[in-house]
Structures are given as structure tokens and as C-alpha cells.
Amino acid sequence: MAITLLSSPLQGFTDFRFRNAFHHYFGGIDTFYAPYIRLNGKLKIKQSYQNDLQLENNSTTNLIPQVMTNDADEFLFVVKYVQSLGYKELNWNLGCPYPMVTKSGMGSGLICNPTKIDEILKRAHNETDITVSMKMRMGYEHAEEILDTFPILDNYPLKSIAIHARIGKQLYKGPVDLEAFSRCLDSTKHKLYYNGDITSVEAFQKIQERFPSIDHFMIGRGLIADPFLPSMIKNNTNEYPKNRWDIFSEFHDTIYQQYDEYLSGPTPIKMKMLGFWEYFSQSFSNPQKTYKAIKKAGNQVKYKNAVSEILSKERKLS
Template sequence: MSITLLSSPLQGFTDFRFRNAFNHYFGGIDTFYAPYIRFNNKLVIKNSYQRDLKLEHNTELEVIPQIMTNSADEFLFVVDYIQELGYKELNWNLGCPYPMVTKRGMGSGLICEPEKINHILNRVHKETDILVSMKMRMGYENPEEILDVFPILDTYPLKNIAIHALIGKQLYKGGVNLEAFQKCIESTKHKLYYNGDITSVAKLKEMQTRFPSIDHFMIGRGLIADPFLPSMIKNNTTTYPENRWEIFREFHDTIYHQYDEALSGPTPIKMKMQGFWEYFSQSFSNPQKTFKKIKKANNPRAYQQAVAEILKNG
């Protein structure tokens, strides 16, 4: 069965610079989700979100914008904004687990409020012709919460529901709950995408075997940790290209230069690249030692030296 791979958004990581460089050097991803747009009281779309969604920054790829909100007005505002840019679909984030978000009834904190979800979807479908897709966890407190939402979701022509098979209060701990995901498959008419802990070709195969009806898989952290993973899944191989580290180096240098240009001063670029290396380091034989080397590099020259040393040893 042919499968579709989607890049699951990571705020602070998978912006247009990352997406374009990723696509150029590694490929394997069919569609990229942009990290969520979120408002801070005012109905103004932050410059960083605007830059991220600009069409000229996304010419090579299929990108789907995302919103995180519990307000129909905010949703409608973003629909207008992205439709003007030419986008046809908006993804709704009901997955974010962080208390700052969930305590305000957003992200996975909204899953336990089916009526509110209904109200928003009702207005969006009455007042616009945008295609809506969802990205959800299975609940905040327990994985049954989503089962009360499906009857409402089933009344709307959603494109799909991507499910990160965890609950909000787990944050990122404890691993995915595959029995609960199976229950989701049996409880909605919508097309489901699987998301959660795909970190290797073997893991993807395990999920395919376990859920034969699923043919769309979203990869988040695993794609940053090992950017070759999507193309290896697509090519059904566990063998890396011979020039693996050369390709990685070129990719690294591309994003480094772009972020260095966009951010001002040595500290922001250090923090940005350090964030990436928390994931990249997992591809190296000693992740902790690798990450430590990056953390210790206190100026751009030391950083470049650390990267060269890490890549020499592979």
C-alpha cells in the first residue's frame, strides 16, 4: 500500500526555512503543516506567522496552515487571511498539551468541550468555504474524551483528523496508547492520520501492520532527529546514502546561514541551533556527548569547530 507522509509541525523548528531546506536535501514528505497561528488578545497576525505563510516562501512545497484557538471569530479571521494568500485548507490544533494553553481551554484542553467545538465548526462551515482538518490528541484527562467529540465531527465535511495517540496531561511522557487509537478508528467515519513516536522505518512498519486501514502518517520530532527517515520510509530501505554526512552538512549549513541572517547576534543563533541539536544529536552514536559539544561552543567559531568534529566522527 502506498503511504502519504506528512510533516507534523513543531513551533520554533519547522518554519519555512527549515521546510524548504529539508525538502531540498532530504525529501520524502508529501505535505508540510505550518506551526500554529495563535492570537494574544488582539486580532493581529504576528509578523513571524505572516513570513512563514507568505506564498513566495512556500513555492516548492504543499503547506497547510494551522490555527490554535477556541474562538470562532479568531478562526474566521484566519480563514480570511489564508484564503487571501491562496490557501484552501486550515488545520485546527486540538493537541497542544501545555498548561498555559490547556488552562485557557485551547489545544487538548478543548477536547472535553464538544459543544464549543460544534459552535466553532458550525460558524466556520456556514460562513466560509474553507476545507477544515483537525489535529488532536485523544483527550486531556483521558482518551475517551475524543469519543464524545466524534459524533459532532462526523456531521461536518472535515478533510481528515490527525490523531497524536496520547492525552494532554501526559505531555510527551509515557508513550502512545495504541488501543485507544484503535478505538478512534472504530468510532468515526472520518479519515484518520496516525501521529506519534515514529522514529524509525521499523516503527512505521509496526504501525502499518497494526493499523492496516491507515495510510497517512505524520512525523514530528523523528524527522528532525533523523531527516533521512521520510525518504528511507518511502524507499523502503534502512540504508543511508553513502554521503549521508555530506548531505547533512549542506543542510545544516543552509539553515545555519539563513537563521544567522534572520536573527540578530550570537546568542539567538546559538539557542536556535542548540534547539535543533537536541534532536539532531539523537542520530549520532553518543547523543549526550554530541549535544554537550554543541552546548559548550560559546561563539560562532567554536560552534563551527564543534559541528566539524561531530560530523567527522559521524
């Protein structure tokens, strides 16, 4: 069975600069989801969201915008905006676990409110011709919450429901709940995508064996930690290309240069790259030492030296 791999959005990481460079150097991803647009009460799209979605900034072919809201007017406003750029689909985020979000009834805090979900979907479908897809957890407090939303969701022609197989309360900790995901498969007519902890080819294969009916898989953190992962999954191999670290190095330099141009001053670029290295370091032989070496680098020259030292060590080991 042919599989489709989707890049799960990470706000602060998978913006257009990252996606374009990723697509160019690694490939393996069929569809990218953009991190969410959030309006915070004002009917205005922030410039950074606009930059992220404008077609001229994106060289990846399939990009799907995402919104996080619990307000129908906001939803419709974002629909109009993404349609004005030419997008045909809008993904709705019902997964974000952070208390600031969930306490105001958004993200995974909205899963327990099928009435509200119904109201928004009804207006989206009555008043626009956008295709809606969902990205959800299975609940905030417990994994059965989603089961009460399925009868509502089944009334609408949603394209798909991507499920991160955790509950909001877990944040990103603890295991994914595959039993509960399996119950979801039996409880809706919609096409489900699997999301959560695909961090290696073996982890992917285990999920695929457990859920043979699933053919769409979303990868979030695993793709940043090991950008070769999607193409290795696609090629069904554990082997890295021979020039693995050269490719990684070019990718790194590309995103570094772009973030350096965009962010002003040494501290923001340092923080940006340190964020990436929290993930990148996980696929290096000594993750902790690698991360520490980057963290310690006090200025841009030291940072560049630290990166080339880390990479040359890794080349010798491979």
C-alpha cells in the same frame, strides 16, 4: 498501498526555512503542516506567522496552515487571512498540551468541550468555504474524551483528523496509546491520520502492521532527529545514502546561515541551533557527547569547529 507522509508541525523548529531546506536536501514528505497561528485575543496576524505562510517564502508544494484558538471570530479571521494568501485548507490544533494553553480551554484542553467545537465548526462551514482538518490528541485527562466529540465532528465535511495517540496530561512523555487509537478508528466516519513516535523505519512498520487501514502518517520530532527517515520509509530501506553526512552538513549550513541572517546577535542563533541539536544529536553515534560538544561551543567560530569535528568523526565511523 501507497502511503502519504506528512510533516507534523513543531513551533520554533519547522518554519519555512527549515521546511524549504528539508525538502531540498532530504525529501520524502508529501505535505507539510505549518506551526500554529495563535492570536492571543487580538485580530492581528503577527509578522513571524505571515513570513512563515507567504507563498514567496515557501518552496515546498503542499503546505497547510494551522490555527490554535477556541474562539469562532478568531477562527474566521484566520480563515480569511489564509484564504487571502491562496490556501484552501486550515488545520485546527486541538493537541497542544501545555497548561498555559489547556487551562484557557485551547489545544487539548478543548477536546472535552464538544459544544464549543460544534459552535466553531458550524460558523466555519456556514460562513466560509474553507476546508477544515483537525489535529488532535485523544483527550486531556483521559483518552475517551475524543469519543464524545466524534458525533459532532461527523456532522461536518472535515478533510481529515490527525490523531497524536497520547492525552494532553502526558505532555510528550510515556507511551502512545495504540488501543485507544484503535477505538478512534471504529468511532468516526472521518479519515484518520496516525501521529506519534514514528522515530525509525521499524517503528513505522510496526504502526503500519497494527493499523493496515491507515495510509497517512505524520512525523514530528523523528524527522528532525533523523531527516533521512521519511525518504527511507518511502523507499522501504534502512540504508542511508553513502554521502549521508555530506548531505546533512549542507542542510545544516543552509539553515544555520538563514537563521544567522534572521536572528540578531550570537546568543539567539546559538540557542536556535542548540534546540535543533537536541534532536539532531539523537541520530549520532554518541548523542550525549555530540550535544555536549555543541553546548560547550562558546562562540560562532567554536560552534562551526565543533560541528565539523562531530561530522568528521561520524564520517570515519560510517
